[in-house]
Amino acid sequence: xxxxxxxxxxxxxxxxxxxxxxxxxxxxxxxxxxxxxxxxxxxxxxxxxxxxxxxxxxxxxxxxxxxxxxxxxxxxxxxxxxxxxxxxxxxxxxxxxxxxxxxxxxxxxxxxxxxxxxxxxxxxxxxxxxxxxxxxxxxxxxxxxxxxxxxxxxxxxxxxxxxxxxxxxxxxxxxxxxxxxxxxxxxxxxxxxxxxxxxxxxxxxxxxxxxxxxxxxxxxxxxxxxxxxxxxxxxxxxxxxxxxxxxxxxxxxxxxxxxxxxxxxxxxxxxxxxxxxxxxxxxxxxxxxxxxxxxxxxxxxxxxxxxxxxxxxxxxxxx
Amino acid sequence: xxxxxxxxxxxxxxxxxxxxxxxxxxxxxxxxxxxxxxxxxxxxxxxxxxxxxxxxxxxxxxxxxxxxxxxxxxxxxxxxxxxxxxxxxxxxxxxxxxxxxxxxxxxxxxxxxxxxxxxxxxxxxxxxxxxxxxxxxxxxxxxxxxxxxxxxxxxxxxxxxxxxxxxxxxxxxxxxxxxxxxxxxxxxxxxxxxxxxxxxxxxxxxxxxxxxxxxxxxxxxxxxxxxxxxxxxxxxxxxxxxxxxxxxxxxxxxxxxxxxxxxxxxxxxxxxxxxxxxxxxxxxxxxxxxxxxxxxxxxxxxxxxxxxxxxxxxxxxxx
Numbered sequence: 001x002x003x004x005x006x007x008x009x010x011x012x013x014x015x016x017x018x019x020x021x022x023x024x025x026x027x028x029x030x031x032x033x034x035x036x037x038x039x040x041x042x043x044x045x046x047x048x049x050x051x052x053x054x055x056x057x058x059x060x061x062x063x064x065x066x067x068x069x070x071x072x073x074x075x076x077x078x079x080x081x082x083x084x085x086x087x088x089x090x091x092x093x094x095x096x097x098x099x100x101x102x103x104x105x106x107x108x109x110x111x112x113x114x115x116x117x118x119x120x121x122x123x124x125x126x127x128x129x130x131x132x133x134x135x136x137x138x139x140x141x142x143x144x145x146x147x148x149x150x151x152x153x154x155x156x157x158x159x160x161x162x163x164x165x166x167x168x169x170x171x172x173x174x175x176x177x178x179x180x181x182x183x184x185x186x187x188x189x190x191x192x193x194x195x196x197x198x199x200x201x202x203x204x205x206x207x208x209x210x211x212x213x214x215x216x217x218x219x220x221x222x223x224x225x226x227x228x229x230x231x232x233x234x235x236x237x238x239x240x241x242x243x244x245x246x247x248x249x250x251x252x253x254x255x256x257x258x259x260x261x262x263x264x265x266x267x268x269x270x271x272x273x274x275x276x277x278x279x280x281x282x283x284x285x286x287x288x289x290x291x292x293x294x295x296x297x298x299x300x301x302x303x304x305x306x307x308x309x310x311x312x313x314x315x316x317x318x319x
Numbered sequence: 320x321x322x323x324x325x326x327x328x329x330x331x332x333x334x335x336x337x338x339x340x341x342x343x344x345x346x347x348x349x350x351x352x353x354x355x356x357x358x359x360x361x362x363x364x365x366x367x368x369x370x371x372x373x374x375x376x377x378x379x380x381x382x383x384x385x386x387x388x389x390x391x392x393x394x395x396x397x398x399x400x401x402x403x404x405x406x407x408x409x410x411x412x413x414x415x416x417x418x419x420x421x422x423x424x425x426x427x428x429x430x431x432x433x434x435x436x437x438x439x440x441x442x443x444x445x446x447x448x449x450x451x452x453x454x455x456x457x458x459x460x461x462x463x464x465x466x467x468x469x470x471x472x473x474x475x476x477x478x479x480x481x482x483x484x485x486x487x488x489x490x491x492x493x494x495x496x497x498x499x500x501x502x503x504x505x506x507x508x509x510x511x512x513x514x515x516x517x518x519x520x521x522x523x524x525x526x527x528x529x530x531x532x533x534x535x536x537x538x539x540x541x542x543x544x545x546x547x548x549x550x551x552x553x554x555x556x557x558x559x560x561x562x563x564x565x566x567x568x569x570x571x572x573x574x575x576x577x578x579x580x581x582x583x584x585x586x587x588x589x590x591x592x593x594x595x596x597x598x599x600x601x602x603x604x605x606x607x608x609x610x611x612x613x614x615x616x617x618x619x620x621x622x623x624x625x626x627x628x629x630x631x632x633x634x635x636x637x638x
Binding site: 119122123126130131132134135138139142146150151154155156157158159160164189193197198199 | 438441442445449450451458461465469470473474476477478483516517518
């Protein structure tokens with residue numbers, strides 16, 4: 001469930017555009033106004049606002065925001081305002097670049113978005129960057145990381161439901177996974193094949209069989225290895241993103257907040273990409289695991305407009 | 320250019336449906352009527368006819384055709400009548416099945432369709448079979464064949480034009496390909512990466528650089544190896560389908576027709592999948608290579624309604 005709160009009577013995009021335009025002109029910027037509008041509109045509404053803004057003021061709203069805002073607040077408002085597919089394309093590109101390289105983010109995008117949404121992000125990536133995500137990831141990686149990441153970003157998974165799972169196959173593939181993992185053959189072809197091509201519903205059932213047969217979850221087996229190499233970390237991330245996305249996002253938030261010096265990069269990414277999707281579930285998970293509500297934890301670690309923006313996306317304030 | 324001929328005044332789908340319905344009832348089937356209608360309607364028109372037929376007679380036109388027709392003629396009419404994406408899904412499934420297994424057909428579909436069309440075929444595959452093409456191909460292959468085929472059917476290539484090619488990259492990747500091939504490292508990761516992830520336009524420029532630098536085409540280098548193993552055959556097919564699709568289809572037709580006993584399976588597939596796309600170019604290529612027009616060669620090797628259907632799709636008869 002989304003945490004985003006939208007007013008019962010949403011103003012026309014013409015009105016929103018005018019208010020935003022006013023927020024930019026004159027002495028200083030009216031950040032409160034920007035938050036009160038954009039942080040309470042869904043993706044369709046934001047895209048209407050952008051279209052109307054461009055038509056009425058002959059300027060790209062995103063460029064205006066870029067000019068007027070700065071720092072973490074800017075990144076939060078910009079990421080939020082982008083259309084979801086375009087935002088994922090932007091985040092994916094960032095993750096393949098030298099200074100912002102982050103294979104975990106690629107895994108996150110490839111494994112937590114529904115297949116068709118991920119496909120739309122790949123289309124947006126091509127429209128923006130004139131290359132495919134597949135070729136960029138394949139070109140910028142090598143060895144085992146490439147072996148795992150390239151199929152992960154390439155496959156168009158079947159978006160099946162629990163009723164369409166092949167139970168016999170799940171049983172046999174649970175055994176395959178167990179054998180490979182006890183042999184420490186983490187880069188085995190079949191292990192990668194199963195995790196990168198099967199539908200999410202199929203994988204969830206396979207992992208349940210795994211736990212039933214072998215006593216603990218697959219990620220517990222992987223943790224026992226104790227190794228800290230990047231490949232193994234990514235493998236665990238793949239499994240977590242596919243099977244327990246809320247737990248995965250809870251952990252990213254926990255680590256971002258509890259760090260010495262908050263990791264605003266990750267915090268902004270998770271809040272802006274999940275506010276309209278499953279943030280309520282992530283909040284529950286966060287409270288359960290940390291005995292502190294997520295919004296209180298975020299409020300303690302952030303300040304100013306940035307804090308206001310994140311809390312608004314988490315459901316605070318008047319919609 | 321398409322070879323399909325459509326009448327200047329296309330009858331309403333209601334009229335076509337009624338004529339088809341008449342062709343099925345009474346004594347025997349009127350095959351000539353079926354050809355005169357279906358073989359002269361484009362994909363959109365055929366799909367309207369199917370919709371109107373279902374509405375007016377409460378029957379699926381494809382099932383009716385299945386009941387009324389048989390043999391090669393049936394396969395030709397059925398494949399032609401299917402929507403292109405659905406037809407590709409059907410052909411791809413056939414290619415992964417035990418008795419009709421044909422990895423070349425998978426390569427053909429993955430490499431000659433524009434990226435978005437291939438994606439739609441993958442969507443149609445999922446709608447029909449409740450699994451992804453990726454997982455089926457990955458599950459039914461192994462070793463080197465899997466290493467090549469899985470990325471090939473997975474990647475959503477960038478559909479760039481010649482103006483968007485990175486020439487510097489093409490030069491460097493031409494050298495990479497040459498090095499791998501002279502080392503006989505045909506299953507090398509980077510060789511596979513280049514051929515399975517780069518855009519078709521990019522690959523064409525890369526292969527031109529290859530020829531300019533090293534004196535002959537990449538496929539000539541591969542042919543000199545003399546080996547007949549399936550992997551190498553597939554690799555050559557990938558390159559041909561990406562860079563010279565008309566030459567590829569010409570060869571499939573030549574081999575289908577010149578066989579002792581025509582290969583109707585391949586003949587029907589190529590004619591029904593290309594009639595609406597580039598059959599005129601394939602015909603030119605065929606004439607150039609064989610000194611015989613394609614339609615004459617087909618007429619010599621086939622007969623009856625099957626022959627009439629193929630020739631109609633090649634542009635014969637009154638539209």
